Amino acid sequence: MKKRSFKYKKALGITLALAVFLGGIGVVQRILDNHTSDFEDESVVKVEENKDNKDKKEEKTIETLKAPVKDGVGIVRYFYNKDDDAAKQEQSLILFEGVYRPNQGIDYSNKNESFDILAAISGTVTKKTNDPVLGWIVTITNGDKISTTYESLSKVSVELNQTVKQGDVIGTSGENVYEADLKNHLHFILQKEDQLFNPEKYLGQALNTIK
Numbered sequence: 001m002k003k004r005s006f007k008y009k010k011a012l013g014i015t016l017a018l019a020v021f022l023g024g025i026g027v028v029q030r031i032l033d034n035h036t037s038d039f040e041d042e043s044v045v046k047v048e049e050n051k052d053n054k055d056k057k058e059e060k061t062i063e064t065l066k067a068p069v070k071d072g073v074g075i076v077r078y079f080y081n082k083d084d085d086a087a088k089q090e091q092s093l094i095l096f097e098g099v100y101r102p103n104q105g106i107d108y109s110n111k112n113e114s115f116d117i118l119a120a121i122s123g124t125v126t127k128k129t130n131d132p133v134l135g136w137i138v139t140i141t142n143g144d145k146i147s148t149t150y151e152s153l154s155k156v157s158v159e160l161n162q163t164v165k166q167g168d169v170i171g172t173s174g175e176n177v178y179e180a181d182l183k184n185h186l187h188f189i190l191q192k193e194d195q196l197f198n199p200e201k202y203l204g205q206a207l208n209t210i211k
Contacts, residue, residue: 062206062207062208063121063142063166063206063207064204064205064206064207065120065121065148065190065199065203065204065205065207065210066120066121066167066203066204067120068108068117068118068119068120068150068188069108069110069115069116069117069118070115070116070118072110073108073109074108074109075106075107075108075200076107076109076182077092077094077103077106077107077179077182078091078092078106078200079092079103079104079105079106079198079199079200080092080093080102080103081198094178094179096178104189104196105149105151105187105188105189105190105196105199106187106188106198106199107179107182107185107186107187107188108173108186108188109173109182109183109185109186110184112183112184113184114172114174114184115172115173115186116171116172116173117150117169117171117172117173117186118167118168119148119164119167119168119170120140120148120166120188120199121140121142121146121148121166121207122140122142122163122165122166123140123141123142123143123146123147123148123163123164124140124141124142124161124162124164125138125139125140125158125159125161125162125163125164126139126140126141126160126161127139127149127160128156128160131151131176132177133176133177133178134152134176134177134178134187135151135152135153135154135174135175135176136151136152136154136155136171137149137153138158138170138171140170144192144207144208145192145193146190146191146192146207146210147190147192148189148190148191148199149188149189149191150170150171150188150189151176151188151189152173152174152175152176152178152179152182152185152186152187153171153172153173154171154172154173154174155171156170156171157169157171157172158171173186190202192210192211197210
């Protein structure tokens, strides 16, 4: 009788110990599950926050096309557009060596007074040359293959391969042979992958709209 009682107590003890052990495992598993769930939720939040911050950073880096001159300097010759009325088309032609040629940019003048030339976009100086007909020429190109070219400069204050920021002074207006009738002026050209665009149309517009 004592042996059976001992065996019963021993079996009962083992059963209780096993129950406690299994119960402990369940508690530990629930704790791990809760922590894993929290970790996953936190990871998702962090990923979403990083994505939002990245998107905001990208939005901030998109420039708009700025005028290459300060306020008060006006456009005196326009980009030639075959759809413009006759009067504006006449203001968009260049007479050189007895031949009328369509203007492929826009021209700024300040009543024959010189003025500062400003970088219309941020980028790298990819061209700097002194042409006998066009005067000093500077081209600035950005990472999206958008380039702005500045012709008829009398002085240049940047160097080839120099990085410039939008609004930096890159030179001074001047005279050239090609548009001698305008006297002191700036000829401004906008291109993307070698295609010409009307700069006036995109002034104040985001550069990624040029297409």
